[in-house]
Amino acid sequence: MSTVSADIISQIEQLNRQYISALDSLDMTAWLNCFNKKGRYTFTSEENFRRNMPIAFMLDDCYERLQDRVIQVVDIQSDSTEHYQTRHFTQLMAVSALDNGQYQAEFNYSIYYTQHDTNQTLILCVGRYMDVVDISDSVASFIERKAVTDTNVLPRYVAYPV
Amino acid sequence: MTKQSNVDPTMLWPKKYNEVPKEVFERDELWPIELETIFYGEEWHPIVHRAEIPNPGDYKAAELGEMPIFAVHGEDGEIRVFQNTCTHRGTSLITESSGNKKELECPYHRWLFNLEGELIGCPNSRDYAPGFDRKNFGLAKLRLEEFCGLFFVTMSDKTPPLKEYLGENFYEPLSRILGGDGRLKLIGYQKVMYDCNWKAYCDNDGYHAPLLHKAFSLLNWQGGKGVQNVSENGHLSFESELKIPEDITALEDGSILDFKGTTTSTGSIVQMQFPVTVYSKHMDMLNIRYAFPKGPKGIEVHYAYFSHEDDDEEMVAHRIRQSSNLLGPCGLISMEDASVFSRIDKGNKTPGNAIFQKGVEDEHTLSFTVKQNDESGNLPRWEHYRKRMGFERSES
Numbered sequence: 001m002s003t004v005s006a007d008i009i010s011q012i013e014q015l016n017r018q019y020i021s022a023l024d025s026l027d028m029t030a031w032l033n034c035f036n037k038k039g040r041y042t043f044t045s046e047e048n049f050r051r052n053m054p055i056a057f058m059l060d061d062c063y064e065r066l067q068d069r070v071i072q073v074v075d076i077q078s079d080s081t082e083h084y085q086t087r088h089f090t091q092l093m094a095v096s097a098l099d100n101g102q103y104q105a106e107f108n109y110s111i112y113y114t115q116h117d118t119n120q121t122l123i124l125c126v127g128r129y130m131d132v133v134d135i136s137d138s139v140a141s142f143i144e145r146k147a148v149t150d151t152n153v154l155p156r157y158v159a160y161p162v
Numbered sequence: 163m164t165k166q167s168n169v170d171p172t173m174l175w176p177k178k179y180n181e182v183p184k185e186v187f188e189r190d191e192l193w194p195i196e197l198e199t200i201f202y203g204e205e206w207h208p209i210v211h212r213a214e215i216p217n218p219g220d221y222k223a224a225e226l227g228e229m230p231i232f233a234v235h236g237e238d239g240e241i242r243v244f245q246n247t248c249t250h251r252g253t254s255l256i257t258e259s260s261g262n263k264k265e266l267e268c269p270y271h272r273w274l275f276n277l278e279g280e281l282i283g284c285p286n287s288r289d290y291a292p293g294f295d296r297k298n299f300g301l302a303k304l305r306l307e308e309f310c311g312l313f314f315v316t317m318s319d320k321t322p323p324l325k326e327y328l329g330e331n332f333y334e335p336l337s338r339i340l341g342g343d344g345r346l347k348l349i350g351y352q353k354v355m356y357d358c359n360w361k362a363y364c365d366n367d368g369y370h371a372p373l374l375h376k377a378f379s380l381l382n383w384q385g386g387k388g389v390q391n392v393s394e395n396g397h398l399s400f401e402s403e404l405k406i407p408e409d410i411t412a413l414e415d416g417s418i419l420d421f422k423g424t425t426t427s428t429g430s431i432v433q434m435q436f437p438v439t440v441y442s443k444h445m446d447m448l449n450i451r452y453a454f455p456k457g458p459k460g461i462e463v464h465y466a467y468f469s470h471e472d473d474d475e476e477m478v479a480h481r482i483r484q485s486s487n488l489l490g491p492c493g494l495i496s497m498e499d500a501s502v503f504s505r506i507d508k509g510n511k512t513p514g515n516a517i518f519q520k521g522v523e524d525e526h527t528l529s530f531t532v533k534q535n536d537e538s539g540n541l542p543r544w545e546h547y548r549k550r551m552g553f554e555r556s557e558s
Contacts (some may be wrong), residue, residue, distance in 0.1 A: 047259065048350045055350025055467050059486035064415035069224075071413065074492050079540070080501040101486040152259070153353040153462055157500035 004095045004103065012105050012133050013092055014138040020088035023160060028070040036134055036141040037063050043162055046127065048153045057154070058161060073160055076103060081159045082139070084113040086124060098132070102143065103114035105131040109147070111162055125162060165234040175548050176557045178525040181515040182544050188510055189371035192551070193458040199550045200437050201227030201455075205325050208439055209233050209243055211450065212311040213346040213468055219277060225454045228317060231304065232256045233313060234266075236277040241308075243315050244279055244301040257300075266301075275301055288470040297405040310337050311344030312450070328435070331391040332399045335431045339443040339450075346448065346468040349482055352490035356500060358507035360438055361547070363463070365540055366502055367440050367451070388396035388430070388534040396543035402427020405447065416478060418487055418494075421445045422480055434541055444495070446477070447485045465490045522532045 020031035035041065044056035044115060070073045090107045097103055106128055113124040127149035134143050147162050163181035177186040186192065201207070210222045221234040223246065230246035231253075246254050248268035255266050255275070265282070266275040274283035279301035286558045287294065304315040314324055325333055335422060342347060356363055410416035421429055423446055428451025433441040438453040438461070448468040455461045467485040489496045510516070521536025523529060532539040548555070 029376040045351070047353075051260075051350075053348065053350035054482045054486075055352065055484045057352055057490060057492045058482050061483060062415065064413075064486070065483075067424065068418070075412075076494065077497055077501075080498045082501055082504065152178070153355055154491055156354050156357060156504070157354060157497050157498065159492070 004097055006039075008103060008135060009092070011093055011135055011138065011140040012095060013160070014129075015133060015142065016090055016092070016105075016107060017132075018128075019066040019142075019145070020090060023162070024086055024088060024111055026056055026073075026160065028073050028160075032066055032070050034142055035063065035066055036143060037146075038134075038143050039063055039151070040144045040146075041066055041142075041161060042144075042146040043158075044146070044148055045152045046150045049148045057149075065115070068100060069161060077159060082115060082117055083100075083159070084124075086160070086162075087112045087114075090129070101135050103130075103131055103133045103135065109132070109162070113156075118130060122155060123151075124156075124158065125149040125154060127151065169338070173340075173553055175553045176515055177556045177558060179528045179541055179545065180273055180522045180525050182518070183515050184510040184512060187362050187507060190458040193455075195483065195551060196229045197394045199552075200547075202229075203550065204321040205318050206307065206314040206316045206321060206324055206435075207437075207438060208312050208314050208435070208450065208452065209433075210241070210313050211340070211346060211348070211466070211468070212241060212308075213348045213465065214260070215241065216348075217262065217432060219264055219492075220260070221256060221263060222260045223256045224452070226304075226317065227455075228457075230254060230256075231315070234263075234277050238278065240278070241306075241313055243304045243306055244314065245304070247302070248273055249281065249299040249301060251286070273299075279303055308538075309434070310339040310340035312336075313345060314341060325398070326392070327395070328397060328398060329393050331451050332393060332397045332433060332435070335399050335401055336433060336441055339431055339433070339441045339448060341448060341470040342469065345471040347471055347473075349367060349467050349469050349478070349485070351464055351466055352486075353462065353493075354491035355456070355460055355462050357460060357504040357537065359458060359463045360453070361508075362507050363453060363461045363503050363508065364434060364436075364440075364543070366439050366506060367434070367463075369500055390532045390536065391537045392530050392532055392539050392542045394542060394546065396528070396546035398434040398543065400430075400539070402430045406445075418478065418484060418486075419445070422477060434543070443488070444488065445484060446481050447480070447489055449485065449489060463491075 010132045037136045041060040042056050043058040048055055060069050088111050090109045092107050094106045094134045095103055108128050111124040112121050130146040132142050134142040175428055207226055209224050214221050215235045216409045218235050218237045221232050223232045231243055232246045233243045235241050246256050248255055250271055250273050255268055272285050276282050280295050281299045307314050309324055319365045351511050360400055391399045404421055406419055431443045440451040450466045452464040453461055469481045488494050518537050521532055521538035528545050
């Protein structure tokens with residue numbers, strides 16, 4: 001594993017900030033823009049991950065699925081959802097270089113949510129992001145973001161990506 | 163049951179069969195009685211499919227009412243379900259939701275049980291009470307029956323045999339959800355807590371009007387012909403023809419809705435087994451929803467998804483991406499259901515009755531004839547519940 005420069009780490013952290021900022025402001029277009037055209041997103045439980053079971057809570061395995069995630073949140077489910085405000089807190093745990101300007105990164109995350117109808121703040125889930133990041137022309141984007149949640153039993157239905 | 167004497171006598175059930183008092187969702191004191199008369203009574207409860215614990219030593223923890231239990235695959239190939247408690251001083255034996263063990267050892271006094279539940283070791287037993295006999299201290303086993311690889315338990319000796327209890331109108335479609343022959347493979351779980359009383363969950367997850375599903379209308383996807391079968395003991399089985407438009411323009415990746423099965427005539431099956439279990443086969447998704455009420459408020463639902471042993475790689479991959487994205491607590495289709503569970507629970511804190519309308523031809527008679535989209539299919543379950551709980555129906 002080669003050493004990763006401070007510049008690269010900074011770009012990966014910047015991408016992560018764009019990502020969580022997009023979700024905390026529920027800007028799904030900005031969320032989509034964090035991924036490149038090879039992008040994939042998975043939200044799964046630690047139990048499924050540990051036992052090598054492929055079912056996930058969300059499984060966007062191609063760019064079109066990522067686009068459909070935006071459609072689902074914005075157009076399909078918005079009238080039935082009990083909406084909530086999230087705050088994502090993350091900490092970079094590891095970065096390593098792969099080939100071709102790609103990097104593997106891992107962040108811990110904890111996500112609080114405040115449901116609009118109760119105004120109480122609770123924990124939505126806690127876990128880690130396992131990422132593959134592409135950096136081309138000093139622009140970082142996700143090839144893959146996999147959110148593996150320790151919270152094997154979600155405290156409510158989850159309406160937006162984490 | 164002695165505990166029934168605790169029921170508030172003012173809890174009179176409405177005279178009309180299509181009315182359910184909203185307070186039945188909200189009164190905490192009903193829960194101990196529901197435990198006694200329903201969860202520990204004459205009902206069968208699915209606990210595990212063989213595909214979830216396919217190898218000797220595999221186990222899965224669960225709950226029946228408030229009682230911790232676990233299913234384990236024995237060295238002899240048999241699956242058994244035991245109370246999760248050491249027969250000595252009561253320590254729980256299983257602390258993980260699933261895993262594999264060669265034997266079951268209690269850490270407290272090192273009592274050792276084999277996978278068949280026999281007590282095979284207990285240190286210092288020469289100092290035990292005179293009446294102690296190791297043979298009498300095997301793990302407490304629950305009455306068990308199997309259907310297509312799915313194992314059901316009951317706490318009562320009086321519960322009718324499983325097939326009789328389910329009825330043919332229920333178990334025949336169930337066999338198709340379970341792959342026809344029960345030769346399934348587990349592909350994963352989605353687990354979630356819904357913020358509602360368990361009855362609000364089972365009143366709405368098993369069947370509800372397709373009007374809820376904005377996804378259906380957006381995809382120009384409305385159900386074809388179908389039937390709904392209800393039974394006197396509260397089970398409901400819904401089956402419909404699958405109608406998916408050829409060209410799905412609302413999504414960038416319409417392949418998520420592909421149906422790769424062989425016949426659309428039985429493309430969609432949803433079943434609600436009293437008291438709390440839902441089974442479904444939508445398109446190519448094979449799904450059991452094990453549900454565990456957490457007292458009077460909150461129900462934990464474990465969506466278990468399966469593929470079939472004969473599936474090729476492509477079919478398994480299709481089932482995985484369809485199941486992950488359409489059903490469960492984040493699914494394109496069923497997240498809308500999930501939102502209704504808790505919104506109904508909130509709304510039920512108001513006085514009066516919830517009133518069923520569609521399909522009710524006579525409010526004063528309980529009908530078992532139910533058309534495809536009628537909500538009256540829920541009413542036999544409410545009548546079964548009322549009787550189990552010993553509530554009187556009002557005269558006026």
